[in-house]
Amino acid sequence: TDKAIGSPATKIVITSADVATYLMHIKPVYDHMLTLEGPTELLNYLSALHAEYAACRTTVRNFAHIVHQHNVVDYENAVKTSTTLPTTTDDYSACPHTTCQKPLPPSIAFGIRVGGANKICPGCNGALSLETFRLAAFRRDHPTFANGKHGIVYMPMLTQNPSFSTYVQRVVETLRAQSIPSATVKAITGTEGTQKVTWQIEN
DSSP, X not given: OGGGOSOTTSOOOOOHHHHHHHHHHHHHHHXXXXXXXXXXXXXXXXXXXXXXXXXXXXXXXXXXXXXXXXXXXXXXXXXXXXXXOOOOTTTTSBOOSTTTOOBOOHHHHHHHHTTOOOEEOTTTOOEEOHHHHHHHHHHHHOSEEEETTTEEEEOOOOOSSOOHHHHHHHXXXXXXXXXXXXXXXXXXXXXXXXXXXXXXXXX
């Protein structure tokens, strides 16, 4: 419930009525899940709830909103930003590797997005994981950045088996190859810069 949101120092009193209200709110969702046939229908249903919430999170109070509230830190950060959230409804339907991007079987998409499993793309044999999709989304949203007044640096593509640490190293190599000043490289790949990139990838 909304009472779950607040600073750790805030004293929160949760009553039996609060619990009953919470259960009444989520029970129809779980009841509907029991009627779905297989992981594909479940993924489509959950994705639709997420898309509805992402479109206008300030007014939509559905199951996706409740799940988001459970991640208190991320929820409070989101409250301070825009009224919408990036929707990932279609992100898991295709391979995130730029040279592939073939449709993924629903069972693989479900295993990764809902189960957090590590899979292999049947089209390109590239590694698929939550981290892979987050890295791909980061590169999609930040394909380039300005280098001075006229230069543009293109972010490197993902490797077959990418991870956050290996991708940061590829970014470093790309910057050095384009003779980016060492101070800029350090600002992007140093502790503070890496923390910012990590937050963008995970959110």
